Amino acid sequence: MNHDELRFAHDRPIARQQDDLLDRADFAQRLAWAVSSWQNQESLVISLTGSWGSGKSSIKNMTLEQLTNNQGCQVIEFNPWQWAGQEKLSSAFFEEVSRVVQRHDPTEADKELAKVLRRYERRLNAGVNVLNQTAKWAPILLGSALVTTALGTVAEGTAAQMTIWTLSAVSWLGSIAPWLKQGAEWCLRKSNILEQQAKDNELTLSQIRAQLQQLLSDRQQPLLIVLDDLDRLSTEQLKAMFQLVKAHMDFANVVFLLLFQRDTVEQGLERAGFDGADYLEKIIQVPFSVPAISGSQLEEILFSRLNAILDSEPQLQQRFDKTYWAEMFQRGMRPFFGNLRHVYRYASTLAFHCRLLRGTEVAEINAVDLFALECLRIFAPETYAEMPRHKMLLTGSEPYARQNEAQRNRVIEVIDLLVNLAPMPHKPATRRLLKEMFPTLDWVFTNTHYDQPIQLRWLIDSRVCCEKVFDRYYEMSIPAQELPNSLLHEFSRRITEPENFAALLVTFEDNRQSEILQRLLGLVDEFPLEQSATVVQTLLRAGERVGRRMSHTFFSPRERVLRLLRLFLKRHEQESVRSQLVIQAFNALPSLVVAHDLLAADYALRRRGDIGIFDDLGLEQLKSLYIATVRDVADSDPDAFLADEDVASYLNDLNRYSETDNEGRGWVVRHVTSPTRFLQFARAYTSFQSIPTSNGDTRTAYISHSTLEYMMGLTRVSEWVVQLESIPLSGAGLETLALVKVALERHALDATATQE
Template sequence: MDDLGFADDRPIEAHDQDLLGRSTFARNLAAAIAGWKNKESLVIALTGAWGSGKSSIKNLAIQEFATNPSHEVIEYNPWEWTGQEKLSSSFFNEVSLAIKRKDKSEDGKQLAKVLRQYGRKLNASAVLMEGFAKYLSLFLGSALVTSYLSFLTENPIAQTVMIVLSGGSALAASAAALKRLARFLSDRAEGLDQSAKENELTLSEIRGEIRTLLAKREHPLLIVMDDIDRLSPDQMKALFQLVKGNMDFPNVVFLLLFQRDIVEQGLELAGFKGAEYLEKIIQAPFSVPALSTERLEAVLFERLNAILTNEPQLAGKFDTDYWTGVYRKGLSQFFHNLRDVYRYTSTLAFHCRLLRGADVAEINAVDLFALECLRTFAPASYDAMPQHKVALTGSGLLMRQDQTEKGRITDIVQSIVALAPQDYRSGVEQIIKQLFPTLDWVFKNTTYDGSTHGRWLRESRVCRVETFDRYFELALPISEVSNSLLHSLTMLLPDSERFCDILRNQNEPQQKAVLDRLESFIDEFPIDQSSAVLETLLNAGEVVHGGESSITTVSHPVQVFRLLRFFLLRNDDLTARSELLLRAFEKAKGYLVMERMLGLESSHRRKAEPTDLDDAGYEKLKLMFVADLLAKANLDPDAFLAHWNFISFAYRLNDFADGAGSQWIKQQVTTLKRFVLFAEAAVSKGTSYGGNGAATFYFVRIATLEDLLGIEACQRWMEQIQRAELTETARRAIDLVEEALGKHQRGEKSDFD
């Protein structure tokens, strides 16, 4: 992709270009082919829809063969040839030339020679029979034909019969017909004569020699035929007949690539039952591996991120929450393969450049991304939208909001949707509804006040009439984890340093996938090295990405805690578990995992539920956790205050050691800098769900301020704050603290306490 994002649509050629994880499948396919050694040929089919990556997988498989010169691969393009004669002739000629070029051994030279002879004999026979059919009436009435046939017939009795027929039918043919027939037979005789000169072997003898030479080969001969679905029905028929009837040789593997439904339909038109016919020819059918949504989205989002990186104006105002709603409800329905991704992002990059503006973005990036999706995949719907600007933006001066108007606008939207291809209509409708909240009064019975409309205008949203035209005039006015990796990690569990290094080097989604999948390997964790495994898991909690859990997901440290707990539960003895965990924590100070372990134990005891540890072990672990965590906090108070899990740590210290967390905070928050750090740590994040999808908001609980530092102390520090000297993050935290304190002073109940 160049700096504008344009990309060609050629299949990939090498494993390092593989964005969709198809390399493993291609390597396995190549290994299966390389290992084939049988008395008969093998026909493999790789089928998939247009754009699914058949040719890319084929190229990756062939790349595997390129490392060993003795693996011969012949790529044959049947769609370059027409007619049975040219197809068979070109096929054997191409195979012969390829072997001659690649295999310099005596056997290789001989194989090339006999394949060429075989092709010529087959071709001569096919052409002769074709000519017989064409000139059948002349054959039955021509002395020339019967004489010619008698010449070809070695049996004396047959020759006599032909001569008699010749004498009895000479008058039946016209002079012109005889002339055409003579020319045909003369040409064919020349070909047969050449074939006879090269070798006097019969077709059966040549086949025998080919079989002998191929059987001696160490590796199979791979013949690849791509784009079979581009052939005409008759060409498809001829190709499959060629494969089925003339290449039933040992150590030959055919790899045929096509879209199955198209080929089946073509064979039906050629007079066969397509599906049944393919079943008779193909021994090993494979489909292109299904493409997971996650992999495709990873490629799409990577390219979108690259576009935003090149467009800092758009990136600076990119609303992630808004994008999430628009993508999940609408855009996600349009991307099924890499071609879709490339088509979309190539032109999107160009239009982003056109609309970037001088100093600030003149359009809303999310709106542009969504409209470009419509322009790419549903152009008729996109083109119709400018015709309905007033209805879509709700900008009519006298626009009524009654049932009649609702019906009219509903009809307009449906007419736009109906212009899209059938498979895209649902996505088109959802995008329109997401981009134009001005229609919510029609579809949701929801209206918005002036401040909301003002925000839309500030954000240059397409739903505002003032900025609508810019989007259409295009001028001023965004793991699968391998089993090998999981196996390696399982084997490395006793080696904390190496295990954590591998985990640390994974990005956040990959870490999540690894930790998710490792749960299924708990029973394979080495129980005889339990102490070492527990140390590793405690340390792993410190190297994974942090963050809080949500309703639908758990944080990475919680995932590690689950691994540690499930592993512990493999030991049925509570005392043994406690001793193992104590020994591990003495060496590996995994505070994040241990906090969750002790928190769960505390909860079980409050609810009188069964516990994972014995009482003595639990108490010892609490004391060790409190002492070590406070020591760590005193070593670098600023770093402890800035830790993303600081508030949780503080509450845990309070719970386990009679308010030790609050005491530490009051002793250490002695400067404005540390109070700001405390304020930033006190900020919580929430998510709301509305018409535009998920939205993030931030807040501070008055209980957090009161429990950990005290209301009066917070108020005293707030009086000394100089906002102009604060970073944006710090300013937001101070504003939220001020808001919480204000509500408390006014006696208002907070929604978050």
């Protein structure tokens, strides 16, 4: 399959033995030999029966190819399904037979046989045609007594009389000329036919049959008449076709090959008033069934089609999980494929949908899930169409849903609903397929629960069981609000490029940054270990530049970076290696904010008795390096340091980690020496709390008076307040000053309450 050209698979029957994939050529050759060797005084009726899509027409085509190559007989193919009316079947049948007999370099005997066949057809169908056409024109022609007389003449006598009366009628009835003109034309044509019939009438039908018998008996090769698609006929057409075959079973050197699905034809004959099975037994002398297709043969063809699709879509190959595919196919998909037509129908539309969702650099879906869903779309379409209504339940993402008995019963009810929408033969496979695609429901059926790393892996692999991915499989596109896999792939590719990674990340809003970093957690195992130093540098740089906004339900991008870094470091078993990687990266690209978070997390783990990321020596080295860097930054540019939104954390760390007691407080005393710097200092220690109200939570800012007292002393703070009250301030300055005043007032109230 060409990468730039979409080609649909088709389910047309093969025409040549060289295209045989199911080892049926030998069967076709033996059938061809049986037909060509038939030389008898009576017809031979052979049936080739099989279910829809089992390959009847392919075997027929290979048989005819063999007969053509060996010149074993003359072949007439007649498809009665192409003829709409029952009354046309007999006429069309003999017309086609006579046409083929004299088609290619006919001998005199062939010409004579064709002539007698046409004569036979006219005699068989003349009465029917007259009655049918008369019934068609009678409502118009009976409007005139003269035309009625003309019809009576036609019924009684010669063609010449009929022509004269017809022309007179048309002339006399000029007021209805348009209709009567058509009637006259029919009568003129019929007069010519009747002239020929008058000659044919010199021979009885039996005499014409005798002529046919003799001509057929003299042939050196049999005539093979192939009747295909009999199971598509209406009840009346089916009855007429089998009656035609039955009526001519005594013709010599004629072989009928009938192709149909047996149960369908038997039911049609029963509707026509026959005992279907018994009636077929009386007509068919040699019944054949299409050889069964082995499961291995069918799978081989299916797999070759799937491999062709994957070869043309390299993006799908990148994350194709062979283990997952094997489980999906063996447990769920295999029963859906019973014949070649199933394979061809499935492969055709699958190729199209793979093209839609292949992405730019990586696939936007999971290929195995797409293969499985396509099974449902083709073979259980009602189940497929119903699934989006239950997206939240199937993906385990319903808000407030608990994994309790009530929810368990609800899941079972929905799965039963989806299964019952599938056709009866596909219900068991549909149930298994749903369970394979949605491990989010394993807690219901096997009491199995999955931790977050596995769920992140599902998300990275774009599994349909993930709520954020599910819609792609139905919308056949990436929703605008979703993260395309190609973007994540680009971040993964830049993980060893610190500046490029950070530059791309900061082009997104904070919530988008957080989502990207969360999704990258599932790709940590793919970050190159051999370039670990560069990867750590990249994450330090990203932590320095990403947003820091967070909420109760939303992790900040900085927190996501920290978790990503910790997960990557844990891929190295030795704590000493982790320590040196971070120290080396920090020396190259200092990131105060990430170092602060790493130290705080490791010391918190140690206080609880847990094992941290670093070894003891490495932790002390990182702490010393971090404090020295904070001190240098703070002293070199106090204004820039105070403007950093994390300055409060750094000052607290100077107090906590420095060998000098209260180094952070000492720095404040030395450098907060102007109203502007005091406002920056106070703003850095501003905190927020949510207060429930009738209209929802209200976010309120405050400054802790105990913090002001510890870091600066309240006496000095009061002096700054007095000084600031005499200076014109902007809106932000006024807000900060107001918070400081409130803090002092709270301190005074607390002091009074303590004294009382």
